[in-house]
Amino acid sequence: MTKDLFGKLYADKGYISQSLFASLFDRGVHIVTGIRTNMKNRLMDVHDKIMLRKRSIIETINDMLKNVAQIVHTRHRSISNFIVNLLAGIAAYAFYDTKPSINMEFERDAKQGVKQLTLF
Template sequence: MKPKVIKLWNCLMLRKRFIIETVFDQLKNILQIKQFRHRRCISFMVNLLAGLIAYLFQPKKPSIKMTKFDKQALMQI
């Protein structure tokens, strides 16, 4: 397989993948946002909104810390 050239933003986000996966894990498991068939659109939206509000009230949230190099690289794009 030939190596592909990827965009700089994608390269930077691949380094931070663990933190992104941690947020998804928290949303799915701790805050109980699950993927299942909702009978109505409103019940899906209420479930999603309730999970996101619960996430906002969490005392310790994971965050992506970007270095000066990352910020400068993004400015050049």
């Protein structure tokens, strides 16, 4: 499934194994997961740690696409029918008034000259 992918892949703790991590890393995919209780601690980039916390927003968007835009609830008899239904669901999502989002900006504090990460 990850044959042509590259970059970062955010996953649950249950998906990680050393052999899977090594094979994906050799293909250019960096898998980012939480740490299990029986694993050693390792350093993680701040951006990756924040994105793991914000996985619920990504799952909320997937839920909206599946249930509200009704992408999953149809049976397709052809590939073109599937693609038309998928594009119609994404177009319907584009017209939603409120969309979940992650705001990741750094603000500079004028008094101390320190950058602070703003998440919301």
